[in-house]
Amino acid sequence: MLRIGELARRAGLTVRTLHHYDAIGLLRPSARSGGGYRLYGQADITRLHAIQSLRHLGLSLEDIGRLLAQGGATLPAILEQQIRALDRQIEQAMQLRTRLGLIQAQVSGGHEPEPGDWLATLRLMTTCDKYFSTEELKKILGNWRVAAADMVPLMADVRRAMERGVPADSLEVQPLAYRWMTLVGTWMEGDFDLIRRWGDMYRREHSAMSNKGPDPRMVAYIDRAIEIRLAALGRHLSLDELKRLTRIPREEWQRLSQKAGQLMRQDVPPRDKRARALAREWMGLMDRLANHEPELRDKLLAAYRDDPVLAAASVLEAPVRQYLQRAAESRA
Amino acid sequence: MLRIGELARRAGLTVRTLHHYDAIGLLRPSARSGGGYRLYGQADITRLHAIQSLRHLGLSLEDIGRLLAQGGATLPAILEQQIRALDRQIEQAMQLRTRLGLIQAQVSGGHEPEPGDWLATLRLMTTCDKYFSTEELKKILGNWRVAAADMVPLMADVRRAMERGVPADSLEVQPLAYRWMTLVGTWMEGDFDLIRRWGDMYRREHSAMSNKGPDPRMVAYIDRAIEIRLAALGRHLSLDELKRLTRIPREEWQRLSQKAGQLMRQDVPPRDKRARALAREWMGLMDRLANHEPELRDKLLAAYRDDPVLAAASVLEAPVRQYLQRAAESRA
DNA sequence: CTTGAGTCTGACGTAGCGTCAGGGTTCACA
DNA sequence: TGTGAACCCTGACGCTACGTCAGACTCAAG
Incomplete structure (x- = not known):
């Protein structure tokens, strides 16, 4: 028969914990000394080991009590439930972790250090x-x-x-x-x-x-x-077609526009080799924009040429566009 | 000015929660009505929103109180700590999840249905x-x-x-x-x-x-x-060599042994084609066992031939081994 | 004035113990 | 037989973030 301190030391628990287990009826010592000391026998120790095993699995003391009372008949059910709860908890924790990471990046990212x-x-x-x-x-x-x-x-x-x-x-x-x-x-x-x-x-x-x-x-x-x-845009292209458009970095259009502007300022005629090369570059860009679908590309070209709203938004201004247009046609 | 129920409804909280926040000093309403009703002003609402945001990040009410009192100077530190704690928690939960899964497989796997x-x-x-x-x-x-x-x-x-x-x-x-x-x-x-x-x-x-x-x-x-x-084994092979050995399923040795036994019972001479084929098969197995290292294979062959302890453990009994040995030599 | 909805304070409960306080028990040693 | 140290007892309050009563009070409408 062990006294409470001895049992606590052997089991790696505190005396208070064993007091608690006694208080809630999970592990009552099978005897008491004359002076009222708790005395734990072999059966108590075995039960405590079972309790520790089950605690190790994350079960609540109440569940453990029920399980031991029943002889473990519902163990699979409790395991199942425990696993589901744990999965939910992990899922939530990982979501929260992601959010915290994002916020940390924003807050301490330094791009907004206003206190x-x-x-x-x-x-x-x-x-x-x-x-x-x-x-x-x-x-x-x-x-x-x-x-x-x-x-x-x-x-x-x-x-x-x-x-x-x-x-x-x-x-x-x-x-x-x-x-x-x-x-x-x-x-x-x-x-x-x-x-x-x-x-x-x-x-x-x-x-x-x-x-x-x-x-x-x-x-x-x-x-x-x-x-x-x-x-x-809706007047010329379907929603589906719009979604198929690829994004082209603005800089590429600007480079094209600038190069065309230079040629125009130097009075290079549209049929010149350099102008025609630029027109091919233009068509290449349009082709990429149109997801390499020739009909879509032609629709786009027509839309930007004919619709004043779209023409106004183009990086290529009207004269530049006309110049490139002539260069493209002179290729034939 | 909002009364407590109204604020609770708008914020999606319970009245009791706001009572609690008041009791612990986290959110005290800035006014009271004549009859003692709590009245929340705009500043209170703003503060409550801040509290909710921070709660959403999993911070404790105490941390939130400190953070709001300080003006948020320690937010990065608290986030950092929160993330570390969460990572630990996730790690532990996943370990536990694995253990539970293993135990479930054992317990309800049916291979030990004793109650x-x-x-x-x-x-x-x-x-x-x-x-x-x-x-x-x-x-x-x-x-x-x-x-x-x-x-x-x-x-x-x-x-x-x-x-x-x-x-x-x-x-x-x-x-x-x-x-x-x-x-x-x-x-x-x-x-x-x-x-x-x-x-x-x-x-x-x-x-x-x-x-x-x-x-x-x-x-x-x-x-x-x-x-x-x-x-x-140690007398013939180093520990390192032992570790390099591949495992060969017992059945393959047994098949070999049986086939050799058959030939022997039929008095097929070792120089017969079938015996020599079997010897080649034997060498192939030994070669695999020896990790395709010829010196190691020869060491093994010698060890099993010369050491009675090892010979006793072999699937191939002595006569079978000798028969195969002769078949192998007759190949030359 | 009544009535019903809203609100107040105060208290207990949650899970699993930690941490005292104020006392009693055990046992070895003098 | 006394005593000191180590051990043990019960009882109580504390912790988180509220839920859930109970009993009394307030407010606005009819």
């Missing part, structure tokens, strides 16, 4: 949590830096247009609409559903984002321009 | 837990069925030898030692360290395994025979 602003960042993140899965958040935040860098000058341009009183449905705003759409498209990796939901969240929860996002008036302004642009 | 024995199984499992990592346990339990199936007849043979009074160091026991070693080797996938630790556990914790394992007297008996066999 008082962490709460706003947090607000933004937790608001986003309601709208997007962790996977989607990873996508959005992964491209956040790049997008934010491009966003700043674009927002400045939009603001200037608004302040100059340019109406949102003016053709002059179309290049901005185009840049905005491209930027958002890059940011969300072309996921149309994600873009739509981002807009939803923005409209519904702008107040929650305090001063983090762009001014809602600005968003309304550019939204109107985008609406016009989408309508124009 | 009263689940406690012993549990004892065994938790004892193993102390000695082996979950990865190692997976390895051991994965091969358990196969090993257990082969173990039963082997143990019966060993028991018979003991009961017949055959001394452990008799050559007669060597085939059993060989079978035992092969079986354990297959079971533990040739992991020598694992085999050693399994033996350690067995010797130290046999009492804990109650009647699950083999009789310790039997283990001592076969251990002695294995010791002799290892000493014999």
Whole structure:
């Protein structure tokens, strides 16, 4: 017969724990000394070992009590339930872990070291949590830096247009609409559903984002321009075709435009070899844009040539486009 | 100013929760009505939103209180700590999940449906837990069925030898030692360290395994025979060479032995084509056993030919071996 | 004035013990 | 036989983040 301290030491527990087990009836010593000391016999020790084994599996003391009382008949059921609970817990913990990682990257990422602003960042993140899965958040935040860098000058341009009183449905705003759409498209990796939901969240929860996002008036302004642009695109291409378009970095169009501008300034005729090479480059870009589908490419060329809304948004201005057009035709 | 119920509804909390936040000083309403009702103002609502965001990250109310009191200076540190804690928790949960899965497979696997024995199984499992990592346990339990199936007849043979009074160091026991070693080797996938630790556990914790394992007297008996066999092997091969040996299924040796026996019974001379083919097969097996290292193979052949202890353990009995030997030589 | 819905404070409960406080027991040693 | 050290007893409160009563009070509408 062991006294409580001895048993505790052997089992690697505290005396208090054994007191507790006694109090809740999980392990009552089978005898007491004359002075009232608990005395544990072999059967008690065996039972304690069983208790420890089951505790080791994460079972609650109550479950253990029931299991031992029943002789273990429900062990498989309890294991099953325990495993399911554990799986849920692991799932949740991993989701939380991902979220914390994302927030840590944002907060201590250094790109917004304003001290008082962490709460706003947090607000933004937790608001986003309601709208997007962790996977989607990873996508959005992964491209956040790049997008934010491009966003700043674009927002400045939009603001200037608004302040100059340019109406949102003016053709002059179309290049901005185009840049905005491209930027958002890059940011969300072309996921149309994600873009739509981002807009939803923005409209519904702008107040929650305090001063983090762009001014809602600005968003309304550019939204109107985008609406016009989408309508124009819709007149020439189906939604499915739109989705098949590949994104081409803006710089490539700009390089093309600049090179064409140089040739034009030097009065190089469109039938010149250099102009024709540039036209081929142009067609190559269009071909990539059109996902290497010739009909789609031709539709796009026609749309950008004929629709003033789309033409206005093109990086290539009208004279440049006409020049390249002539160069392309002179190839024949 | 909102009353508590209204705020609770908007925030998706219970009134009691807000009472609690008030009681611990986390969110005290900035005013009370004449009748003592709590009245929450805009600042309170903002603070509550912050609290909810932080709760969403798994922070304790105490941490949140400190964070809000400080203005969030220690947010990165708290995030860091939170992430570390979460990682530990996930790690532990996944380990536990693996253990539970293994135990479930054992308990409800049906191969031991005795009702009263689940406690012993549990004892065994938790004892193993102390000695082996979950990865190692997976390895051991994965091969358990196969090993257990082969173990039963082997143990019966060993028991018979003991009961017949055959001394452990008799050559007669060597085939059993060989079978035992092969079986354990297959079971533990040739992991020598694992085999050693399994033996350690067995010797130290046999009492804990109650009647699950083999009789310790039997283990001592076969251990002695294995010791002799290892000493014999050690006389011919280094430990490193031993480890390089590949395991060949016993059935392949037996097939070879039977086919040779047939030829011998039919008085087919060793120089016969069929005998020579069989000798080539033998050499092929030896070659595989020796990890395709010719010197190692020759060492093995010499060892099994010259050392009576090893020869006694071979599946090929002496006459068969000599027959094959002659067939192999007649090939030249 | 009544009524019903909302609110107040206070208290106990949760799981598994830790950590005292204030006393009694055991046992070796003097 | 006394005594000191080590051990043990019971009882109580503490921890998280609230849930769930109970009994009394307030507020707005009819």
